[in-house]
Amino acid sequence: MVIIGMTNSSINLVFHHGLTLPHEHVTSLVRPCARFNLNYATTWGVTSSSKAQRLKEYKQLVRNSSISCEIVIASDEKYGNKQVVSLTPRLYDYVLENVREPEILRQLRAETASMHGSQMQVSPDQAQLLAMLVQILGAERCIEVGVYTGYSSLAIALVLPESGRLVACERDAKSLDVAKKYYQLAGVAHKVDVKLGLAADSLESLIMNGEAGSYDFAFIDAEKRMTEKYFEMLLQLVRIGGLIVIDNVLWHGKVADPLVSDPKTISIRNFNQRLMEDKRVSISMVPIGDGMTICRKR
Numbered sequence: 001m002v003i004i005g006m007t008n009s010s011i012n013l014v015f016h017h018g019l020t021l022p023h024e025h026v027t028s029l030v031r032p033c034a035r036f037n038l039n040y041a042t043t044w045g046v047t048s049s050s051k052a053q054r055l056k057e058y059k060q061l062v063r064n065s066s067i068s069c070e071i072v073i074a075s076d077e078k079y080g081n082k083q084v085v086s087l088t089p090r091l092y093d094y095v096l097e098n099v100r101e102p103e104i105l106r107q108l109r110a111e112t113a114s115m116h117g118s119q120m121q122v123s124p125d126q127a128q129l130l131a132m133l134v135q136i137l138g139a140e141r142c143i144e145v146g147v148y149t150g151y152s153s154l155a156i157a158l159v160l161p162e163s164g165r166l167v168a169c170e171r172d173a174k175s176l177d178v179a180k181k182y183y184q185l186a187g188v189a190h191k192v193d194v195k196l197g198l199a200a201d202s203l204e205s206l207i208m209n210g211e212a213g214s215y216d217f218a219f220i221d222a223e224k225r226m227t228e229k230y231f232e233m234l235l236q237l238v239r240i241g242g243l244i245v246i247d248n249v250l251w252h253g254k255v256a257d258p259l260v261s262d263p264k265t266i267s268i269r270n271f272n273q274r275l276m277e278d279k280r281v282s283i284s285m286v287p288i289g290d291g292m293t294i295c296r297k298r
């Protein structure tokens with residue numbers, strides 16, 4: 001059973017009497033305070049006038065209520081009787097308040113905010129997770145595919161030991177200039193080996209250079225239709241037990257929407273499916289940012 005409701009510590013208002021909402025109604029309910037994944041709602045419909053009446057009452061209740069719009073989607077059986085909390089802006093603000101973002105990363109984010117493509121940057125909570133994975137691994141040799149202005153690569157470089165090395169692959173010289181400036185400012189430039197050019201060429205050179213199996217950690221965040229190719233090359237470069245993390249695996253929710261069939265979505269969807277069946281790696285798809293899959297090479 002699908003339950004849509006609002007929760008806070010004192011009120012848990014849910015629908016559990018069969019009312020289903022078409023997505024335009026859901027979004028109109030939650031628009032002021034939440035972005036809602038429409039995929040959950042695309043197949044729902046209100047057909048009877050009684051349902052329409054109940055929807056009207058529900059809307060009224062929401063408007064008259066002083067409680068926050070924390071949307072919970074749960075299904076007793078499907079989700080093992082757990083409530084699955086969707087990340088509303090308010091809840092996400094709370095998550096961000098609990099991220100320990102280094103000052104230099106905050107400055108880089110502020111500088112990038114006015115630049116073209118700033119939405120491509122990983123979020124602070126994602127960067128923190130990447131840095132933690134690098135630390136847990138004790139990684140010394142890392143690769144990033146898709147640097148942009150350097151937010152995620154700087155987060156990684158900051159936690160690498162002095163002897164560590166990050167190969168940073170990016171084709172855009174202008175955004176790389178910003179990244180290089182911040183590597184210098186942060187005092188980590190000596191750890192970053194910037195490769196300007198097509199990432200596939202840079203990875204190929206590393207393989208040809210006999211570096212297969214010598215890297216601990218890799219992060220893929222570049223051209224989405226190339227993800228599979230990068231993954232295959234990185235699988236050669238990373239050692240057994242090393243990690244490959246792939247960004248944007250949820251692709252703004254489009255991967256789960258059967259009505260979306262543009263080439264990028266299909267490519268990511270197919271990649272996710274192949275990864276699911278790929279016995280060469282252990283995997284964990286994490287709904288953080290736009291979705292990241294963590295792969296551990298077996």
Ligand SMILES: C[S@@+](CC[C@H](N)C(=O)[O-])C[C@H]1O[C@@H](n2cnc3c(N)ncnc32)[C@H](O)[C@@H]1O
Binds near residue numbers: 221
């Ligand atoms: C999503 S952004 C990377 C964001 C970065 N990880 C961050 O947190 O700031 C993707 C980057 O990949 C770069 N890119 C796309 N295709 C590429 C390719 N074939 N070779 C190298 N870089 C590429 C783009 O120029 C862009 O800067």
